[in-house]
Amino acid sequence: MGRATLETLRLYVRRTRWSIIRSMRQREEWSADQLSKAQGAFAVLEHHPLCPEVEYGLQYDFLVYVQARFEASEVLRRGLEVFPDSGGLHARLRKQILDQGGDGVLDGLEETYQTMLAQPGASPNLTWFAGYATIVAAEYHRRAGEAELARGSYGRAIELYKRNMEALPENESSAKHYIAICHAGLARLSMEAGDLDAALAFMLTSIETEPLAITASDGLGFTGSMTATTIQARLEEAGDTASAERLKAATSPLPSATR
Numbered sequence: 001m002g003r004a005t006l007e008t009l010r011l012y013v014r015r016t017r018w019s020i021i022r023s024m025r026q027r028e029e030w031s032a033d034q035l036s037k038a039q040g041a042f043a044v045l046e047h048h049p050l051c052p053e054v055e056y057g058l059q060y061d062f063l064v065y066v067q068a069r070f071e072a073s074e075v076l077r078r079g080l081e082v083f084p085d086s087g088g089l090h091a092r093l094r095k096q097i098l099d100q101g102g103d104g105v106l107d108g109l110e111e112t113y114q115t116m117l118a119q120p121g122a123s124p125n126l127t128w129f130a131g132y133a134t135i136v137a138a139e140y141h142r143r144a145g146e147a148e149l150a151r152g153s154y155g156r157a158i159e160l161y162k163r164n165m166e167a168l169p170e171n172e173s174s175a176k177h178y179i180a181i182c183h184a185g186l187a188r189l190s191m192e193a194g195d196l197d198a199a200l201a202f203m204l205t206s207i208e209t210e211p212l213a214i215t216a217s218d219g220l221g222f223t224g225s226m227t228a229t230t231i232q233a234r235l236e237e238a239g240d241t242a243s244a245e246r247l248k249a250a251t252s253p254l255p256s257a258t259r
Helices: 003-025 032-046 053-065 069-082 087-099 105-117 126-143 147-167 169-192 196-209 211-215 224-237 241-251
Strands: none
Touching: 003 032, 003 053, 032 053, 032 069, 053 069, 053 087, 069 087, 087 105, 087 126, 105 126, 105 147, 126 147, 126 169, 147 169, 169 196, 169 211, 169 224, 196 211, 196 224, 196 241, 211 224, 224 241
């Protein structure tokens, strides 16, 4: 089966999906047979040796749209088996877990990735995606005011990204970026708790790890630069001018856009 067959299959699959989507948008009835037809068409497509990862994402989104959530989960699972390093599929997995809501959903997010990491033959890149998911968990804990749980998640994320760098040195730049994001998050948590010494230490570690990460916003909309500025101001208010100057010296060499 070559490229021409693949494109024919892709077109057919999209037509079967569209027949249902169009009916739903026009508030018309559609049958279970139509869904079975769409599922069957995708089953043929996904067994084509050239089937691209985007098709798994499209099929997953379609099945979620029609409320076929179990079938959607199965498509996502198979997609990640074939394309374990797909950022788009991992984003869908995170959202799928978080959308479940309820107590323990954040533990479930981290545990899902721990289970995946324990599988024989797990992709070396999986620690990168596990680290990102763990940062997401930390940020959800922060929103909920669960500072201690957020600290724990940030710590685990840092370890995951360190493992990723060790296994894949070519990922060092992006791994350091997210490690710096974690330290900036820990700095803000410490600052909010009134521990300015810890806040300063975490902020300096963030800058040392990856200076330009100070421009990046976390999931709550805070940049490292914003956190550093506030820490510096609070140190000055507390009369700790030496520490305030130390932080100022660490941030001043950075491009003006990052201050």
